[in-house]
Amino acid sequence: MNKAWWKESVIYQIYPRSFNDSNGDGIGDINGITEKIPYLSELGIDVIWLSPVYKSPNDDNGYDISDYRDIMDEFGTMLDFDIMLSKAHGHGIKIMMDLVVNHSSDEHDWFRESRKSKDNPYRDYYIWKKTDNGEPPTNWGAAFGGSVWEYDEQTSEFYLHLFSKKQPDLNWENPVLRNEVYEMMRFWLDKGIDGFRMDVINFISKDSSYPQGEIREGHKYGDGSKYYMNGPRIHEFLQEMNKEVLSQYDTITVGEMPGVTVEEGKLYTGDDRSELNMVFHFEHVGLGDGRFGKWDPHPWRLTELKEIFNKWQKGLEKGGWNSLYWSNHDQPRAISRWGNDSEEHRVTSGKMIATCLHLMQGTPYIYQGEEIGMTNVKFDNINDYRDIETLNAYRDLTSDSLTHDKIFKGIHERSRDNARTPVQWDASPNAGFTDGTPWINVNPNYEKINAEAAVKDEDSIFHYYKKLIQLRKQNEVIVYGTFDLVMEGDEQIFAFTRTLGGDQLLVICNFSNCTPIFKLPGNVRYTSKQLLISNLTADENEPIEEFPLMPYEARVYRLKK
Structure with missing residues (x-):
């Protein structure tokens, strides 16, 4: 087994908007993160994975980037970022940035130029198609609803967006675009960051013939995923990225990869492959998905969960490496999903699922608030939700597929906003997250579940996580x-x-x-x-x-x- 610092690390994900607000505008920010670095140091984590802090119009909460080399105004300035980076490093904590390069914002200068004319130098930075009948080039459905193709009247062509129409896909077939991405990565690595978590990185290579997708029963659009997940040139692109950028720095890299298989995982993470350190697969978080995916969840069996983990543990045992996670900014709260969030069992089950995950082989990830046992929230009104995926699903599915009560059951169990309610720091108003009005409501249970109480209580989930992290550092068998x-x-x-x-x-x-x-x-x-x-x-x-x-x-x- 090849030893590496990133195999021995514990990673803590921060979703900045919901972490800690330092200036009272209701939105978490970079200075708020800097304030809490001593808290994270006490917990014992080694790496912060920072969800996007780049300039963005926030159509998808920062995953639509309009400037890769600047900081979102709501989050602060580049000086604030540099101070945070320095303080983290001073506490022995590394910073892993989110790299979102399957798509950009439609407000990025590249796209603004690209849509001006067919002969614009930036035209081929994105994927444009013309059709003779005025219909979209394929029947694929987008992740956030509707078609993946948006018609643009200015040049009478369609552009591809696998997510929101404000997130046009970048054209990785264009070597000039790829070099722009590599330059941008060097910019951040030269600044001193320690690596990248790569958003849907296995989507960057598309089948250039763009076949039609299969339309499943009850669905309006075709499933095009097999034509862009783990596409024909994906390994070539990642090996090029590694050669041009990653191999020149001591980095940590993890690829978010929906639809990745164990066999593909071996290729992405193999010691001899020169691609990535590890991948996020989605097999376990898809357990219980119903006919309409996560929006009508069904019961799942523990044997199914064990089978998935066992397959990945054994599959990447020699030469690859696993990412271990229960939750993140796109998933419900870990205790509500995998344990029991009742008052009677919340603390015990929170410690139990932590034990299970942190004792497996791989690098464990803690999502903000997980270490204090935060739970899902049950807003009664759709207007209290902020997530584009949730709002679109409610709009689309209540119109012709699911009843209001049925979709709300799915939202309460699986909405991404479960993870995005503010971190509960103490029992003061708005859980100590902000002096202002929070951008999304705080979970009402903050008076009982908060970091201040957890740190004071030696028998809390926080102190149990701290012990698990210490055990990992003291026992090589837990890592290797x-x-x-x-x-x-x-x-x-x-x-x-x-x-x-x-x-x-x-x-x-x-x-x-x-x-x-x-x-x-x-x-x-x-x-x-x-x-x-x-x-x-x-x-x-x-x-x-x-x-x-x-x-x-x-x-x-x-x-x-």
């Missing part, structure tokens, strides 16, 4: 040990071993509110054991051959052979 699933068919217990040489850990997690019996498999043998961490009081001397688990209990043992 092999993963082997035990009790594979059990629908309540997620258990596995981690093994490195003579060092072995046994991880036992109860994902249910029942009291199932754990039975030690015959092939796991030991002469002595040590309880390394547990989320409930456990008797160190209790035999582990067979014992009952309390609801959402988690234990980790070191086994001596």
Whole structure:
């Protein structure tokens, strides 16, 4: 196993708009992040993944960039950024920026020029198509609703946008465009940042023949994903990016890759491939998706979750590397999705899912607020939501597919705004996030669930995360040990071993509110054991051959052979 600092790190994602507001305008900002670096240092994290802070008209909350080399006014200035970077580095924390180069904003100078005329030098920075019948070139549907093609009257052609019509896709077939991207990456790396999380990076290579997509029952548009996910030149483009930019710096890189398979993951992250360090796959977060995706969720089984994690753990065991995450800015809150956010079980289940994730092989990611056990929010009114995906889904699906109550059940369980309510810092008005009016309402449970209370309480989720991070730094087996699933068919217990040489850990997690019996498999043998961490009081001397688990209990043992 090749050792690397980014394999040994724990990463904390900050969604700046919702993290901490320093100037009372209701929007989180860079100075607000700088204020909280000592808090993150106490938690023990190594890297901050910073969601976009670039200039943007905010059609998709910063993922529509109008200037890659400047800071959004609402977030502050480049000087503010430099101060934050310096303070983070002073605390031993690295900064990983979001790289959004599948698309830009339609307000970027490149696109403004591109749409002026067909012979403009910037025309080929984007993907333009003409049709004889005035119909879109393909039937593909966009991620945020509608067609992926937008007709532009100025030149009587369509441009491609896989997301919002204000997010035109960049044309990676154009080497001049690619060089612009590489120059921009060097700009930030030379400034001192430590790497990139790459937004939907496996979408940048499209099938240039643009075939029609399959239209599934109940859908108006075709599914074009197989023609732009993991496209024909994707590995060539990433290897070029690595050669031109990444290989010249000591970076951390992770690619967000919807639709990526384990086999593709090996290619993207292989030690000998010169592409990326790790990828985000989406298999587990898609569990329970119904006919209309996440908007009509269905129950899922623990065996399905275990099968997905096991496939990726074993698949990338030799030569690749996993990203480990329960939640991010696009996913619901971890406890609400994977644990139990009731008052009775929130803390215990929050610690349990943290144990399960942080003890697997890969680099763990903590999403802001996860470390204090923040939960989903249940706004009653659609006007309280801000996310373009949520608002469009409500508009489109309530008109002809789902009832108001059904879509609201999906929104309450899966909307991206669950992750985007402000971080709950204390019990003061607006959870200490802002002195003004927050851009999105604070979750009403902030008086009980907040960072100040969690830091003061030695038995809180915060202190449990802190302990998990310390254990990772002290035990090489947690980083580099092999993963082997035990009790594979059990629908309540997620258990596995981690093994490195003579060092072995046994991880036992109860994902249910029942009291199932754990039975030690015959092939796991030991002469002595040590309880390394547990989320409930456990008797160190209790035999582990067979014992009952309390609801959402988690234990980790070191086994001596």
